Amino acid sequence: MLLSHRARLLELWRIAASYRIDTHIPLDDAPQMQSVARLIRLHPAAWGKKHQPNAIKYALEDMGTLFLKLGQLLSTRRDLVPPEIIEQLIQLQDQVKPFDPEIAIKQIQDPKQGLGQSVNTLFARFDNKPLAAASIAQVHTAALTDGREVVVKVVRPDIRTTIIADFELLRELASWISARVEAARAVHIIDIVEDYRQVMLNELDLTLEADNTTKMRNNFLGSALMYVPEVYDASKNIMVMERIQGVPISQVETFDKLGYDRAALAEKGLTIFFTQVFRDNFFHADMHPGNVFVETPPVKTLSAAMSDETSSARLGHQPRYIGLDCAIMGTLSKEDQMIVARMLLAVMNNNFTALVDIVSRAGWIPPNTDKHALMRDMSRTVGPMLQKSINDIDFAGVLMQILDIARRHHMSIPPQLMLLLKTLVHVEGLGRDLYPDLDIWSLAKPILSGWIKEQLDPMRNLQQLRTQLPEILLSSTDIPKLLDQSLQSLASQGSRQDSQLREIQQIRADMLNDRRRDWIALAGFGVFVAIATQVGFLAPIFYILALLAVVWRILA
Template identity: 85%
Template sequence: MLLSHRKRLLELWRIAASYRIDTHFPVEDAAPLQPLARLIRLHPAAWGKKHQPNGIKYALEDMGTLFLKLGQLLSTRRDLVPPNIIDQLIQLQDKVKSFAPEIAIAQIQDPKQGLGLSIDTLFARFDLKPLAAASIAQVHTAALHDGREVVVKVVRPDIRATIITDFELLRELASWVSARIEAARALHIIDLVEDYRQVMLNELDLTLEADNTTKMRNNFLDSALMYVPEVYDAAKNVMVMERIQGVPISQVEVFDQLGYDRAALAEMGLTIFFTQVFRDNFFHADMHPGNVFVETPPVQMLTADMTNVDLGHAPRYIGLDCAIMGTLSKDDQLIVARMLLAVMNNNFSAMVDIVSRAGWIPPSADKHALMRDMSRTVGPMLNKSINEIDFAGVLMQILDIARRHHMSIPPQLMLLLKTLVHVEGLGRDLYPDLDIWSLAKPILSSWIKEQLDPVRNLQQLRGQLPEILLSATDIPKLLDQGLQSLASQGSRQDSQLREIQQLRADMLNDRRRDWLALAGFGITIAAATQVGWFAPIFYIFALLIVVWRILS
C-alpha cells in the first residue's frame, strides 16, 4: 500500500535518525514510542551519534512544510508537550531556516508569478536580511518610493511538489486507517486530509491571502480589538503590505515591561475569536504565536522606563498571515454555539438532543448511554477551578466519546476545533487563570438570542418571499410535466397515473386554502415588521391574490 511512497518514507526515517529525535522523548515512560525509538536507532544515520541540541526543530525543518505546521500546532500546548520540546517548537513560528535573498528577489521580479518589475522600480529600499522566516514564506522589510514602510512576503521556492507528495502519503495512510478503524471513518479522516491539502495549497497563493487579509481588515475597521494591516500589492508568490509595530503574543515579558494588562489581553483575544466565528463567520484558522501580534509603541518612542510609554489607546491585536481562514454554514454555526453553551451549562441531555437533531448520531445509537458517558467523563472536568480546566481537553474528550458512539463529525468543524486548541493555548500562556467559560457564555447566549429573534427572522423571510411566490407558481407546471412523462410510459403505469391525477385534483383544491394562508401570513409579516410604505402595497397584493384564487 505504501510502497509507492517508499522513497519519501525512507527519507523521513533518515532525517529522524540523523537528528536522533528519539533522544528528545522520555521513551522509557511511553510504551508506544519504544518501537519507534528502536527503529530510529537501527538506521545507519544514527550510528555513533548522540543527542543533538534542537534536534526536533531541525528534523521538522528538513522534513518539510507539513511537519513544520504540525510543530507549530504543538508549540502552543505546554500542557501536552514537555518543556524541552516546546522550546524547540516555538522557534518554528518565525525562526525557520531562511533562503537566499537572491532567490527572494528573483521570485519578486518574476513576470508570471511575481510582481514583474525590478526591485529598484518597486522599492526605494529593500533589506536583504529577512525579518522572519516561516514554513511557507519568508518576510523582508522594505520602503516604497513615497516613504511608506512595508514588509514583503515571498513564498519558499519549490515547496509545492513536496507538499503534494506528503499529502499523497497521508491520504494512503488515511485510507488504510479508515478501512480498519470505525473511529477514523466517523471523523471522515480522508475528507479531512483532502480538505487540509487544499488549504495548504491555497496558502501557496498569496493573492488568496491578500483577499482574505482585505476582507478581515474590513471586518475590523476602526475596531478597538484588532488592527489588520493594509495590502498594497500581491501576486501568486509575493505580497507587499503595511509594516506594523508589534511583538508576538508569546513575548509576555515585553507586555510586563510595557505595563500591559495580560488578563485583559487574553480576554480580548478570546473575544476576537468568538467575534470572527459568530459575527463574521470568517475566522483565522492558523493562530500560532508567530501569526498573532500585539501592538507596541514605535521603537523611537521606547525609553528605559517603558511603562511610561503611552500608545494613545489600549493595545490591540494585529491580524497577520490570513492564508488559512475558516467558515461554517449558518446551521453549523448555530449547532456549534448551542452545543458549546450546553457543555458550559453542564447540560448534557441538551447537548445530545442538539447533535441528534443535527443528524450526527446514527438511528441505532443509545442516546441515554451517550448522555451518561458525557456526564461521567466531561462533567468532572468542568467542576475544576478555572486555572485547572483544559478547554481543548474537554473538546477532545467529547470527540473521543463521539467516536465510541459512532457519531459522524462534519469535516468543516474540525478546522474550528483545531483553532480552538490554538486559541486556548495562546490565552493560557498569556494569562494562566483565563476564565474561558465566563467570557464565552454571554457571547454565545447573546448570539443565539439574536439568531432566534422572531422579528429578525420575519424580516429575512420577507426578503425571500418573492422567490417563494415564484417557486410556488411552478408547482402545477412541474406536476403536469411529471404526468406527461408517466403517460408516455404506457398502460403499465395506468394505476399510478390515476392515483397521481387524483393527487393533483386534491392539491388544486388545497391550493386555494394555501394561497389564503399565504396571503394572511404575508399580512402578518407586514404588520409584525412595520415596513412603512411597503405595508399598504403588501396588503393590496395579498388581497388581490385571495380574490384571484377564489375566482379561478
C-alpha cells in the same frame, strides 16, 4: 499499501536518524515511543552520532512544510510537550531556515507569478536580510516610493511539488488507519486530509491570502479588539502589506514590562475568536503565536513604557491584537454555526440531555443509539471542565475522550468542524500561556447567548424574508411545472396510483384556479413584512397580522 511512497518514508527515516531525534524523546514519560526510538537508532545515519542541540527543529525543517505545520501546532501545547522540545518548536513559528535573498528578488520580479517590475522600481528600499522565515514563505522589510514602511512576503520556491507528494503519502496513511480504527472513521479522517490538502495548496496562492486579509480587515475596521494591516499589492507568489508594530503573543514578559493587563488581553482574544466564528462566520484557522501579535506603543514612547516607572496604561495605550497570515480561514454553514453554538451553550448550562438531543437532531448519531448512555458518557467526560480555569483543563485529553465516545456510540463528526477544532486547540494553547486563570466559560456564555437570541429574533427573520421575497415569488411559478413532471412520473408506474393521480390532479386544478388569489395573498404578506420591518412601534402588530394571514391561507 505504502510501497509507492517507500522512497519518501525512507527519507523521513534518514532525517530522523541523522539528527538523532530519538535522544530528544522523553521515553520515561512516553514508553509507547520506545519502539520508535529503537527504529531510529537502527538506521546507519544514526551510527556514531550523539545528542544534537535543536535537533527536532532542524529535522522538521528538513522534512518539509507539513511537518513544520505540525511543529507549529504542538508549539502551543506546553501541557503536552516537554519544555526543552517546546523551545525548539517555538522557533518554527518565524525562525525557519531562510532561503537566498536573490531567489526572493527573482520571485518578486517574475512577470508571471511575481509583481513584474524590478525591486528598485517598486521600492525606495528593500532589505535583503529576511525579517522572518516560516514554513510557507519568508518576509522582507521594505519602503514604498512614497515612504510607507511595508513587509514583502515571498513564497518559498518549489514548495508545491513537495506538499503534493507529502499529501499523497498522508492520504494513504489516512486510508490505512481508517480501515483499522473506528475513531478515525468517525471523524472522516480521509476527508479531513483532502480538505487540508486544498487548504494548504490555497495557502501557496498569496492573492487568496490578500483577499482574506482585506475581508478580515473590513470586518474589524475601527474595532478596539483587533487591527488587520492593509494589503497594498499581491500576486500569486508575492504580497506587499503595511508594516505593523507589535510583538508575538508568546512574549508575555514584554507584556508585563509594558504594564499590560494579561487577563484583559486574554479575554479580548477569546472575544475575537467568538466574534470571528459567529458574527462574521470567517475565522482565522492558523492561530499559532507566529501569526498573532499584540500592538506595542509608538517607538518614541516604547522605551518609557518599558521602564519600571511608566506603564503602557498610563501612557494611554490600549493594545489591540494584530491579525496576520490570513491564508487559512474557516467558515461554517448557518446550520453548523447554530449547532456548534447550541452545543457549547448546552455544555455551559450543564445540560447534557439537550446536548445529546442537539447531536441527534443534527444526524450525527444513528437512530438506535442509546441516548441515555451517551448522555452519561458526555456528562462524565465534559462536566468536570466547567468548574476549572483554562490552566486546569486538559483540552487535548478531553478531546481524545470525546472521540472515543464518538467511536463507541458510532457518532459521525462532520469534516467541516475539524478545522474549527484545530483552531480551538490553538486558541486554548495561546490562552494557557497568556493568562492561565482565564474563565473561558463565564466569558463565552453571554456571547453565545446573545448570538443565538439574535439569530432567533422574529423581526430579524422577517427582514431576511423581505429580502428573499422576490425570489420566493418567482420560484412559485415553477410549481405547476413540477406538478406536471410528478404526474408524468406517477403515470408511468401503472394503475396502482390511479387514485393518487386523481387527488393530485384535483390539487393542481385547485391551485391553478386559486393562483390569482395566492399571488394577492403573497403580495399582501410581502407588504406586511415590509411594513413590519420599517415601522418601529407598530412592528409587533403587523407581525401578528402577518402570521394570522399565513394561518388563514393554510386553513382556507
